[in-house]
Amino acid sequence: MKILRTIGDVRDAVRAARAQGHRVGLVPTMGAFHDGHLALMRHARAHNELVVVSLFVNPTQFGQGEDLSSYPRDEARDAALAEQQGVDILFAPEPAEIYPDGFATSIHVSGLTDVLDGAARGPHHFDGVATVVTKLLGIVRPDTAYFGQKDAQQVLVVRRVVRDLNLDVRIEALPTVREADGLAMSSRNVYLDADARRQAAALNGALSAASDLFASGERDAEAILAAARRVLADADVTPEYLELRSATDLRTLDRVDEDALLAVAVAARVGAARLIDNHLLKGAG
Numbered sequence: 369m370k371i372l373r374t375i376g377d378v379r380d381a382v383r384a385a386r387a388q389g390h391r392v393g394l395v396p397t398m399g400a401f402h403d404g405h406l407a408l409m410r411h412a413r414a415h416n417e418l419v420v421v422s423l424f425v426n427p428t429q430f431g432q433g434e435d436l437s438s439y440p441r442d443e444a445r446d447a448a449l450a451e452q453q454g455v456d457i458l459f460a461p462e463p464a465e466i467y468p469d470g471f472a473t474s475i476h477v478s479g480l481t482d483v484l485d486g487a488a489r490g491p492h493h494f495d496g497v498a499t500v501v502t503k504l505l506g507i508v509r510p511d512t513a514y515f516g517q518k519d520a521q522q523v524l525v526v527r528r529v530v531r532d533l534n535l536d537v538r539i540e541a542l543p544t545v546r547e548a549d550g551l552a553m554s555s556r557n558v559y560l561d562a563d564a565r566r567q568a569a570a571l572n573g574a575l576s577a578a579s580d581l582f583a584s585g586e587r588d589a590e591a592i593l594a595a596a597r598r599v600l601a602d603a604d605v606t607p608e609y610l611e612l613r614s615a616t617d618l619r620t621l622d623r624v625d626e627d628a629l630l631a632v633a634v635a636a637r638v639g640a641a642r643l644i645d646n647h648l649l650k651g652a653g
């Protein structure tokens with residue numbers, strides 16, 4: 369596996385692979401790899417001849433008071449893990465390579481970013497994500513880019529950018545990878561102490577209660593949300609949000625009775641960590 373730091377070097381490597389007719393897969397990451405990242409890398413490996421993983425803790429998607437400076441960073445560990453998954457190129461640029469002096473462009477996706485994490489973290493968050501992902505897609509020009517479904521809103525935002533800007537790339541989202549007790553894997557789980565770790569399991573517990581009620585035939589959004597709310601309250605977790613929205617455009621739903629994908633999303637601060645999770649409620653009606 370090669371570790372590359374410059375846009376020029378990545379472009380040369382991708383160009384050489386393309387000249388041989390190779391398919392190119394990109395897994396954008398901020399490092400601190402867990403099994404969710406590794407599953408994306410293995411999936412990319414199985415479907416492409418060249419697999420590029422970007423490792424860049426993107427400063428523009430963090431707000432004031434968020435965890436940019438403390439975000440877990442261990443490039444040597446990440447590089448070893450990526451290599452074990454058969455990754456060809458780890459693109460690990462310095463911030464100035466991505467945001468040189470004079471950088472002045474920002475991608476804003478309206479509507480989709482006004483709610484859930486966009487409302488909770490502020491508009492800078494998804495502007496930062498959309499801008500850096502657009503840059504990474506422009507640098508690597510992959511056939512397919514792979515994301516985790518845990519960040520369901522991020523996936524919707526990226527898909528919208530790709531559609532609206534006619535970017536020639538396929539976006540594939542892979543299922544959330546979970547710990548044995550259901551906690552969604554996240555780089556931020558390292559912030560959890562033992563008590564917080566126990567509480568954190570309530571996020572998936574709450575979503576599972578909502579999913580179970582939906583599966584038993586309940587279609588009233590408030591009733592479904594109430595089931596989730598009870599599990600969080602029992603675990604003493606105060607959600608930042610707990611909402612039931614269309615999985616295609618994030619509009620709110622009073623009833624879950626259309627034949628569509630539906631997302632229940634919850635974000636909560638547990639101990640020092642801000643955690644998010646979601647379930648898709650499929651095929652209503």
Ligand code: PAF
Pocket residue numbers: 396397398399424426429497500501519522
């Ligand atoms: O999901 C992440 O790790 C980041 O938001 C991403 C997509 C790599 C952009 O910085």
